[in-house]
Amino acid sequence: MDTYIPAEYEVVRNPDLCIACRVCERQCANEVHSYDKDLGKMIADSGKCVNCHRCVCLCPTHALKIVKSDDTYRLNSNWSVQTMNEVYRQANSGGVLLSSMGNPNDYPVYFNKILVNASQVTNPPIDPLREPMETQVFLGKKDVEIKRDMEGKLVDTLPPQLKLKYPIMFSAMSYGSISYNAHESLARAAEELGIYYNTGEGGLHKDFYKYSKNTIVQVASGRFGVHEDYLSAAAAIEIKMGQGAKPGIGGHLPGMKISDDVSQTRMIPKGVDAISPAPHHDIYSIEDLRQLIYSLKEATAYTKPIIVKVAAVHNVAAIASGIARSGADIIAIDGFRGGTGAAPTRIRDNVGIPIELALAQVDERLRQEGIRDNVSVVVAGSIHSSADVVKAIALGADACYIGTAALLALGCHLCRSCHLGKCNWGIATQRADLVRRLNPDIGYKRLVNLVTAWGHEIQEMMGGMGINSIEALRGNRLMLRGVGLNESELRILGIHHAGESM
Amino acid sequence: MKRIYVNEKWCLGCHLCEYECAFANSGLDKMFKLKGRMGELVTPRIKVEGEDKGEIHFAVNCRHCTGSICVQSCIAGALSKTDDGMVVIDKNKCVGCFTCVLVCPFGAIMPSPDGKAAQKCMLCTDNVKGEPNCVKYCPNNAIVYEER
Incomplete structure (x- = not known):
């Protein structure tokens, strides 16, 4: 704690309701609450509170709330409280500021400025409860040649595909950044849902090979945990070139999160910081990328699609075009709102572009160049709801990755303190007593519920548009209209303003 | 059960x-x-x-043990087993000798706050x-x- 910085949040306890059961005290890894024997009541040290709401949720008498402190510096429209505090923190530590989860700042969320169409009178809506409504998608290259054998029968030349029951996958979150139980929840949910989860760059724990049919394994610049069995176990392999929360830089897993198990899975020493370099040291061009893609394909006998994940940056369309020509089967684009277990604050809050704009431009460029079918496009970076999924698909995506939403389903309250390793919800921690708080039996069910619910909503929205399959929605930008967007934004998104017809 | x-x-x-x-x-x-x-x-x-x-x-x-030692040791007939196997206590019959408290291998029976009878989990x-x-x-x- 920096003595220059007053508590941002205040723990408020209703003394009439508190029965001093001390659940809050036992559940707070930040040691905010304690029982004062002299006073005979519970007290709280708000300065230590990260506002994760664990105590609020578990308080059996609802005696607690956490409020934004009304303590204030002299009001100043130029120097915000946050900016001042950041200066204090750096003056105290001399270090780079670290943050967790996605960019929380007040940038536009374009999904919220896009509206979806519905059928009226002339083209009837479809009721998904009564008629078939296809949410299944296949990810992979679709550029098949038509080949016939000697007898004139069609030869199957379709490259390997990923089959998803819903156009939703769980984003890459490494074992190390999140806990064993969080990983187990994601893996089991992916299996039950018929979708995929992604190991992130932390390797695949030996216990989770049994979920390998629903596992995407990642090969990132640190190459942590990459070995033959890891690659051959997976349903698909993702090469991580960049991450939306921190484009242009690598990763940094603090040593205290490298437990025995994490160290074994990552194949690195215990307790030592795990640094992934900013670039892949063997990739400095699309040609180099192509070499890695084909190395991985060769290693797995051309049986698995290769995903290349990049952060949404200013010339993402040209980059995607290069990737589409490099032999990749799927491009994943991560927008600037994407989450992270830890990123330098300045990078997270100032680098990258919104996923909606990146997606629209990538889809447009790939179509113009006639190579859209070379790849599937998966988007990530703050997909908040099923409506965002529908809008993303109409803008041209094949599927979406959800990371933050999945963690919320597991209990995350976005306190954005993952980098401290003391997650009270048992998600972003390796401390055994905290990891235990996330029972995968509960966690996986909540994830299944979330995606199933979104699936229903996607069906309802598609039905309303008179569309009965995801295929017919993809890139269907006429189903979208912008509100409150300027000409450039509309042009980039490739959509009309609300009120304009065809 | x-x-x-x-x-x-x-x-x-x-x-x-x-x-x-x-x-x-x-x-x-x-x-x-x-x-x-x-x-x-x-x-x-x-x-x-x-x-x-x-x-x-x-x-x-309470584990509701088969062959419950508490039921066997109850001198007043206050503890008994229902047909489906739950160990129940009838407070009106309990004389507060607390033999059951002594014999329970799990420490799952305890005197009630008034100290006059034993209490236990009855689900x-x-x-x-x-x-x-x-x-x-x-x-x-x-x-x-x-x-x-």
Whole structure:
């Protein structure tokens, strides 16, 4: 704690309701609450509170709330409280500021400025409860040649595909950044849902090979945990070139999160910081990328699609075009709102572009160049709801990755303190007593519920548009209209303003 | 018979079960009215074993043992087994000798707060909850109520 910085949040306890059961005290890894024997009541040290709401949720008498402190510096429209505090923190530590989860700042969320169409009178809506409504998608290259054998029968030349029951996958979150139980929840949910989860760059724990049919394994610049069995176990392999929360830089897993198990899975020493370099040291061009893609394909006998994940940056369309020509089967684009277990604050809050704009431009460029079918496009970076999924698909995506939403389903309250390793919800921690708080039996069910619910909503929205399959929605930008967007934004998104017809 | 089982792997040692138990058996309509009355009005029939900062915690309440030693040792005939195997106590018959408290290998029977009779978990069949309140409010499924 920096003595220059007053508590941002205040723990408020209703003394009439508190029965001093001390659940809050036992559940707070930040040691905010304690029982004062002299006073005979519970007290709280708000300065230590990260506002994760664990105590609020578990308080059996609802005696607690956490409020934004009304303590204030002299009001100043130029120097915000946050900016001042950041200066204090750096003056105290001399270090780079670290943050967790996605960019929380007040940038536009374009999904919220896009509206979806519905059928009226002339083209009837479809009721998904009564008629078939296809949410299944296949990810992979679709550029098949038509080949016939000697007898004139069609030869199957379709490259390997990923089959998803819903156009939703769980984003890459490494074992190390999140806990064993969080990983187990994601893996089991992916299996039950018929979708995929992604190991992130932390390797695949030996216990989770049994979920390998629903596992995407990642090969990132640190190459942590990459070995033959890891690659051959997976349903698909993702090469991580960049991450939306921190484009242009690598990763940094603090040593205290490298437990025995994490160290074994990552194949690195215990307790030592795990640094992934900013670039892949063997990739400095699309040609180099192509070499890695084909190395991985060769290693797995051309049986698995290769995903290349990049952060949404200013010339993402040209980059995607290069990737589409490099032999990749799927491009994943991560927008600037994407989450992270830890990123330098300045990078997270100032680098990258919104996923909606990146997606629209990538889809447009790939179509113009006639190579859209070379790849599937998966988007990530703050997909908040099923409506965002529908809008993303109409803008041209094949599927979406959800990371933050999945963690919320597991209990995350976005306190954005993952980098401290003391997650009270048992998600972003390796401390055994905290990891235990996330029972995968509960966690996986909540994830299944979330995606199933979104699936229903996607069906309802598609039905309303008179569309009965995801295929017919993809890139269907006429189903979208912008509100409150300027000409450039509309042009980039490739959509009309609300009120304009065809 | 459906019984309460504990899974120490998932027990957080939060002690919520103890308070939910006490509330269920208190006859109060709001939990916060327990304030300052634990021990005097009501004591929990479930107890979390394990130190606060320790590695292992688990909640213990009546196991409803087959061949229940408490039933055998009851001199007043207050403890008995129902047809489906639940060990029940009739407080009106209990003379407060607490032999059952002595013999219970789990420490799952204890004197009630008034000290006049013994008390034990009867799976919330003896209060308005009707189903085990500790199970219902365990935040991590560490206590389950099931047939095995």
